[in-house]
Amino acid sequence: MNRQEKRNGVVVETQGLTKIYGKGHTEVIAVKDASLSVSHGELVALLGPSGSGKSTLLSAMGLVNPPTMGRITIDGNLVMEGPRAFVDVLAFRRTHIGFVFQKANLIPFLSALENVQVAMAINDIPAREARKRAMDLLDYLKVADRANYYPNILSGGEQQRVAIARALANNSPLLLADEPTAALDGQLGREVVELFQKIAHEQKSGVMVVTHDQRVLELFDKVYFIEDGVLRLSSDEATVGKH
Amino acid sequence: MNLAVRDIRHNLGRFILTAMGIGLLLMTVMGMTGIYRGLVEDATGLIDRIGADLWVVQRDTRGPFAEVSNIPLSLEDRVRSVPGVSRSRAFLSHTIQRESRGKPLRMVVQGLSWPQDHGQWLPIIRGRPLAAPHYEMIADRILGLPLGEKVKLGKDLCTVVGITSGMAGTGGDGMAFFSLLDAQAIQRDITGEAIRLDRTAQQEKTATRDIGRIQPALIENGTSLLGTMAPPISAVLIDVSPGANSRQVLNTIAAWKDVSVYTSADERELLLKGNVDKSRRQLWLFRVILVITSSIIMALIIYTLTLDKVHDIAMLKLMGARDSVVLGMIMQQAALLGAFGYVFGYYVGQFAFPYFPRRVSLAPIDLLVIAGVVLGISILSSFLGIWRTSKIDPNLVLS
Numbered sequence: 001m002n003r004q005e006k007r008n009g010v011v012v013e014t015q016g017l018t019k020i021y022g023k024g025h026t027e028v029i030a031v032k033d034a035s036l037s038v039s040h041g042e043l044v045a046l047l048g049p050s051g052s053g054k055s056t057l058l059s060a061m062g063l064v065n066p067p068t069m070g071r072i073t074i075d076g077n078l079v080m081e082g083p084r085a086f087v088d089v090l091a092f093r094r095t096h097i098g099f100v101f102q103k104a105n106l107i108p109f110l111s112a113l114e115n116v117q118v119a120m121a122i123n124d125i126p127a128r129e130a131r132k133r134a135m136d137l138l139d140y141l142k143v144a145d146r147a148n149y150y151p152n153i154l155s156g157g158e159q160q161r162v163a164i165a166r167a168l169a170n171n172s173p174l175l176l177a178d179e180p181t182a183a184l185d186g187q188l189g190r191e192v193v194e195l196f197q198k199i200a201h202e203q204k205s206g207v208m209v210v211t212h213d214q215r216v217l218e219l220f221d222k223v224y225f226i227e228d229g230v231l232r233l234s235s236d237e238a239t240v241g242k243h
Numbered sequence: 244m245n246l247a248v249r250d251i252r253h254n255l256g257r258f259i260l261t262a263m264g265i266g267l268l269l270m271t272v273m274g275m276t277g278i279y280r281g282l283v284e285d286a287t288g289l290i291d292r293i294g295a296d297l298w299v300v301q302r303d304t305r306g307p308f309a310e311v312s313n314i315p316l317s318l319e320d321r322v323r324s325v326p327g328v329s330r331s332r333a334f335l336s337h338t339i340q341r342e343s344r345g346k347p348l349r350m351v352v353q354g355l356s357w358p359q360d361h362g363q364w365l366p367i368i369r370g371r372p373l374a375a376p377h378y379e380m381i382a383d384r385i386l387g388l389p390l391g392e393k394v395k396l397g398k399d400l401c402t403v404v405g406i407t408s409g410m411a412g413t414g415g416d417g418m419a420f421f422s423l424l425d426a427q428a429i430q431r432d433i434t435g436e437a438i439r440l441d442r443t444a445q446q447e448k449t450a451t452r453d454i455g456r457i458q459p460a461l462i463e464n465g466t467s468l469l470g471t472m473a474p475p476i477s478a479v480l481i482d483v484s485p486g487a488n489s490r491q492v493l494n495t496i497a498a499w500k501d502v503s504v505y506t507s508a509d510e511r512e513l514l515l516k517g518n519v520d521k522s523r524r525q526l527w528l529f530r531v532i533l534v535i536t537s538s539i540i541m542a543l544i545i546y547t548l549t550l551d552k553v554h555d556i557a558m559l560k561l562m563g564a565r566d567s568v569v570l571g572m573i574m575q576q577a578a579l580l581g582a583f584g585y586v587f588g589y590y591v592g593q594f595a596f597p598y599f600p601r602r603v604s605l606a607p608i609d610l611l612v613i614a615g616v617v618l619g620i621s622i623l624s625s626f627l628g629i630w631r632t633s634k635i636d637p638n639l640v641l642s
Contacts, residue, residue: 059638
């Protein structure tokens with residue numbers, strides 16, 4: 001069974017995830033007892049004011065910043081319990097998680113095509129196959145005509161599309177996006193979220209987007225709200241169009 | 244995907260300029276190495292080419308190259324009578340400075356034992372060996388004297404009949420080969436006035452002594468030869484007969500109280516440990532300093548290049564890149580920088596070295612060793628960048 005066929009059920013689940021920085025007087029609880037889940041084909045928003053713990057939660061889910069307590073399960077695998085990892089984190093991140101950020105963070109000395117290819121190259125995908133898939137992804141995201149351009153001559157929207165293509169390169173079941181629309185104007189921001197929606201629904205990936213933008217919340221299947229490190233599901237709020 | 248090459252391609256101008264800078268440093272290292280080899284070759288070239296088995300020099304001196312050695316010309320005949328000696332040649336060596344076409348001309352005058360030695364063993368690239376006992380010379384091309392040039396040396400005009408290559412003294416001055424008599428004449432170029440003054444002084448000195456007063460004829464007889472006596476030579480070269488015991492010949496001559504005798508290997512060793520040693524050590528020190536300087540500069544360049552890519556490296560780490568991907572990029576960049584610098588340094592050196600005042604002689608083994616050193620300093624210099632890379636946290640991208 002390949003990964004595409006496996007795509008049903010929960011892609012990521014956190015249980016009682018807590019992240020504490022510092023000790024004693026300097027101790028700060030960034031995330032407290034957060035439990036959430038994102039299913040395959042689901043577009044989930046994580047809302048919250050600055051400093052509420054959004055990025056901390058996202059980095060923990062992305063296996064970049066291990067939690068102090070709690071469990072993280074991805075694609076049916078228990079990957080972390082507290083700071084203890086049960087998998088090779090680097091390899092797992094390479095194959096299971098794609099990242100998109102507020103800034104595209106494209107590598108400036110690689111063309112758009114190479115920026116997508118590099119994600120596959122570090123996952124040992126043969127160059128020819130990687131090139132074809134990268135072109136397909138750029139085409140899917142409607143930036144194929146910019147394939148050989150360097151990031152510095154791409155517009156903000158084009159850069160973000162290339163970054164999304166890179167995040168999708170390894171066919172990862174989980175896509176984490178940290179305020180990907182913050183640097184874009186309203187229309188472009190909406191287009192990007194629509195793109196995530198399309199990716200979630202068509203590619204059956206679980207997509208979690210940290211955002212401030214209340215105008216696009218109706219595009220999400222589920223919205224979580226975090227404040228002072230405390231997470232709650234906001235599916236009952238009027239801001240979520242579908243629910 | 245080779246990230247190192249792609250980064251270089253994107254910042255080609257900066258890479259080329261950096262490689263050129265490194266290349267010039269490496270060219271200097273090559274130059275120093277070549278000068279060192281040239282120095283040794285120049286110093287030992289004559290000993291190797293002249294092909295003598297034994298060198299006889301003034302007693303308790305270290306031979307004609309390490310210090311002044313004066314022995315009488317008659318020693319050549321005395322040595323020839325020793326059993327086992329097949330040939331003996333007188334040899335004279337001294338350095339002079341004259342003017343040629345308004346420029347100072349320094350040359351190491353070498354006297355060849357005429358008629359046995361015409362200089363046929365010399366590496367003559369144009370012209371011919373000596374064909375006459377007087378007024379001919381073979382000059383090394385360093386001296387810049389063309390074939391047929393007439394040079395006034397002493398009281399005579401000598402014509403350049405042959406040009407050699409790679410024959411220079413330990414000081415880097417070109418050698419010129421003459422018949423022994425001409426070389427002696429150049430050495431003892433004393434004016435008539437000087438001889439007359441010397442004679443007068445000797446006569447006055449003898450006249451004041453008892454012997455002069457008792458036998459006045461001695462005053463005239465004893466001083467009339469002043470200025471006409473054959474000047475001494477520097478060494479006698481011995482060829483041992485085939486089958487004869489070289490050590491036995493050496494022991495026989497070494498027993499004489501007025502001379503010392505060395506094998507060619509001894510003479511070579513004396514030369515390298517004497518005249519050449521300080522220059523050799525100094526050049527070695529310069530080379531070490533230059534290699535260290537190159538390493539530090541390369542390390543700082545690689546470190547700076549790494550600092551430029553901190554965010555990109557954090558992104559690669561976040562995407563799950565193995566350490567080997569990032570380290571490989573840094574080490575490959577360092578190696579490419581070293582390789583381009585090496586090639587640039589080599590080719591610039593090919594144009595620059597002929598203009599160096601001292602001969603630069605680079606053997607393939609030198610180039611190979613320098614290539615190894617460059618590889619070593621490339622690896623060493625990338626350590627600083629690698630250390631910086633290891634400190635990069637993928638969280639940097641999230642922040």
